[in-house]
Amino acid sequence: MIPIAKPLIGSEEINAIADVIKSGMIAQGQRVEKFESLFAELCGTEFAVAVNSGTAALHAALKASGVKHGDEVITTPFTFIATANTILMQGAKPVFADIDEATFNISPEKIQQKVGKKTKAIVTVDLYGHLCDYDKIGEIAKDKSLIVIEDACQSVNAEYNGKKSGSFGDIAGFSFYATKNITCGEGGAITTNNREYAENARLFRQHGRASMRQYEHTELGYNYRMTDISAAMLLEQLKKLELITKRRIENAEYLSKGLSKIKGIKVPVVKKGYKHVFHQYTIKVEDSFKLNRDELAKHLNKKGIGCSVYYPKPLHLYNHFKRLGYKSGDFPVAEKLSRQVISLPVYPQLEKEQLNRIVDAFGELE
Ligand SMILES: *Cc1c(COP(=O)(O)O)cnc(C)c1O
Numbered sequence: 001m002i003p004i005a006k007p008l009i010g011s012e013e014i015n016a017i018a019d020v021i022k023s024g025m026i027a028q029g030q031r032v033e034k035f036e037s038l039f040a041e042l043c044g045t046e047f048a049v050a051v052n053s054g055t056a057a058l059h060a061a062l063k064a065s066g067v068k069h070g071d072e073v074i075t076t077p078f079t080f081i082a083t084a085n086t087i088l089m090q091g092a093k094p095v096f097a098d099i100d101e102a103t104f105n106i107s108p109e110k111i112q113q114k115v116g117k118k119t120k121a122i123v124t125v126d127l128y129g130h131l132c133d134y135d136k137i138g139e140i141a142k143d144k145s146l147i148v149i150e151d152a153c154q155s156v157n158a159e160y161n162g163k164k165s166g167s168f169g170d171i172a173g174f175s176f177y178a179t180k181n182i183t184c185g186e187g188g189a190i191t192t193n194n195r196e197y198a199e200n201a202r203l204f205r206q207h208g209r210a211s212m213r214q215y216e217h218t219e220l221g222y223n224y225r226m227t228d229i230s231a232a233m234l235l236e237q238l239k240k241l242e243l244i245t246k247r248r249i250e251n252a253e254y255l256s257k258g259l260s261k262i263k264g265i266k267v268p269v270v271k272k273g274y275k276h277v278f279h280q281y282t283i284k285v286e287d288s289f290k291l292n293r294d295e296l297a298k299h300l301n302k303k304g305i306g307c308s309v310y311y312p313k314p315l316h317l318y319n320h321f322k323r324l325g326y327k328s329g330d331f332p333v334a335e336k337l338s339r340q341v342i343s344l345p346v347y348p349q350l351e352k353e354q355l356n357r358i359v360d361a362f363g364e365l366e
Helices: 011-023 030-043 054-064 082-089 108-114 134-144 195-205 228-259 293-302 332-340 352-363
Strands: 047-051 072-075 093-096 119-125 147-151 171-175 188-192 281-285 341-344
Touching: 011 228, 030 047, 030 188, 030 228, 047 054, 047 195, 054 082, 054 119, 054 147, 054 171, 054 188, 054 195, 072 082, 082 093, 082 119, 108 134, 119 134, 134 147, 188 195, 228 281, 228 352, 281 332, 293 341, 293 352, 332 341
Parallel strands: 072 093, 072 119, 119 147, 147 171
Antiparallel strands: 047 188, 171 188, 281 341
16 A cells, blocks of 8 residues: 555654653753754744644744734635634634635635734645745735734745745744654644744743743743654754655656646646645546546555545534534635545655556546
């Protein structure tokens, strides 16, 4: 079986983690600090704050930038549920805006239509590793004085015009979950150029505790700290990031070369000026294809090829968002794509023979 995802882990990670365990200092410490400084450098931001998941990173980013009860936050319905759940966790209301059919990302025109008196922020999601249209989104945000929060959980190392993911908005959240492009099992980080936001996030990750004063808690916070065990693994993963990114891009190009010839299959689009890092390689199965999307998934599984649907249900159709007044038909593009998309293996260790097997499994159907 070719799995849908596989982390690139070697003896480097194992040894680095063993060193931390042997040192006896296993919670948040020097490795976390070192990771933060290297991660900020990678993203081209002044600050990075490490936390223990992407969800924690988004929650901290919302809190740190001042999103609070009663605010409205515009975001995409076509994403992982954490994007909008964290908005609810801050007591704010997610206001969904439909997506662009080509890139799967939130449409700037649709954002514009949703801005109202209560709108405080926009949470963009760089879905599958392709950055959003930050030129247009930045203009809207500037015009309406809105905060831009990047959900960069899938886009580490992605670029637009030479600028890196995590540096476009006012603050960004990353995930280092096991399937993400770099991982420590569970982990996350925020990046920002705003010193106050970075300090707020540091308070938030440890019960509102001012850094040096042991029991000075200035406000409510959580325990969102990363451990040095995780940071040690991430420091090794960072060294491999260029290789990981390059291999994902090459694998995606190879798959697209084979699959673009197949009628009814639409391969991923990479817009001019963008570096797509292919957290997922996601195709669209159109009506003119022999099988529908779910039948294709079954066929691939039978052939020993892992595949998965990200995401089968747009967020506005889950009960806890429906309660806000959303219904089927509200976001036609997201709803259509949720029936058409399927993601194929694209992880760095894939070999030519395996990539050929994936392409051939489509050819057999013609
Ligand atoms: C993975 C992911 C998250 C959540 O990250 P966790 O580390 O799993 O908490 C949030 N948003 C998007 C778009 C993601 O892909």
